[in-house]
Amino acid sequence: MSKIYIETIIKADIHKVFDLARDIDLHQQSAFKTREKAIAGRTSGLMENGETVTWRAKHLGIYQTHTSKISEMEAPYKFTDFMLKGTFKSLKHQHLFSQEGENTIMTDIFEFESPLGIIGKLFNRLFLKNYLTKFLLTRNKLIKKTAEFSI
Template sequence: MSTIHLTTVINSEIHKVFDLARDIDLHQKSTSKTNEKAIAGRTSGMIELNETVTWRAKHLGFYQTHQSKIIEMEKPYRFTDVMLKGRFKSFRHQHLFKKEDQNTIMTDILEFESPFGIIGQLFNYFFLKNYMKKFLLERNKMIKNTAENNRINS
């Protein structure tokens, strides 16, 4: 199992950051490099508790689908999504939000496991964990820019 723990400080109101983090349209803009599109379930707007979204994106040269479901939500402090169908053996992403002075501290805890036993573990260690971290950093950069500047940077 691999775990990525990221913290992003955003100079914006907690409700705004929380909503941007679950905005399907903003997510698609932040993942334009992988041509990620919501193709089933919730495909635009803000995802809610017990809703699903199926993503289609080109990762590592191949188009893949990933279906996730929001299994926990406490507005505006946290929500958690888990993979229902996809390439991972397991995938759980916790999104945590905390107000600190005029800032919102946004924390991502992503836990995932690849299939294929030891080969999957080696792939995680040598490549996938860093790839996923960069993917999240791009997404968080767009959330931060949008929240702080009221604009979306492409």
């Protein structure tokens, strides 16, 4: 299992950052390069506990679908989504939030496992972990920009 850990400091209220992190429309904006679109389940607005969303996106030149579900939510401090169906063997994304003065610390803990045994592990190490880290950083940059701009 591979793990990505990212902390983003955002000069904005925790409630605003929490909502932006679960905003499907904002996520689609951040993933414009992969043409990511919500196609089933909740397809716009803010994800809530127990809801699912199915994404369609072009990753590595191939259109793929991925269905995830919010399995846990404690507003505005955390929510967790996990893959129900998709190309990964497993995927879990924890979103954690804490307020420190005027800043919100947004923490992503992204755990994933590729299929195909040793070949999948090698692919993770050589390419996929870096690719997914860049994907998450792009998303976080837009959340930060949006939250700080609308103060």
